[in-house]
Amino acid sequence: MYTFKFVGLAHEDAETPYYYGSLPTKPELGHVLAFEPSGNRYVIHRIECDGLSGEATSNQRELAYAEIGRNEKVPTLFLQRVHADPATTPVGRSFDCDEVKGYSQHNREARLSAKGGK
Numbered sequence: 001m002y003t004f005k006f007v008g009l010a011h012e013d014a015e016t017p018y019y020y021g022s023l024p025t026k027p028e029l030g031h032v033l034a035f036e037p038s039g040n041r042y043v044i045h046r047i048e049c050d051g052l053s054g055e056a057t058s059n060q061r062e063l064a065y066a067e068i069g070r071n072e073k074v075p076t077l078f079l080q081r082v083h084a085d086p087a088t089t090p091v092g093r094s095f096d097c098d099e100v101k102g103y104s105q106h107n108r109e110a111r112l113s114a115k116g117g118k
Helices: 056-069 097-115
Strands: 002-007 019-023 032-034 041-048 076-082
Touching: 002 056, 019 056
Parallel strands: 002 076
Antiparallel strands: 002 019, 032 041, 041 076
16 A cells, blocks of 8 residues: 545545545556545646555554644645546447458558568
């Protein structure tokens, strides 16, 4: 588990500005986090310092004590809420295996002919 302070959460996800949470994998820029039961989603847009690794509950307490009690800087994830637009729908289609093979073969032949091969 990787433990950080989370900044940028909506009030329904964190009642105070001091929210410390843990993630099962090391976070990276662009990761999207979903909070239940609100269903709010947030994208990680900035990371300060490496989070604490290890047992989540004790690490969350340690970060809270370090920041609130000792006024120290703690590892922080800066989040930006992702607003779902209900009018947005994906556009796409499925491809069958034969169609993909045919396209791949066509690309291979085009590459070879461009190189002067067979």
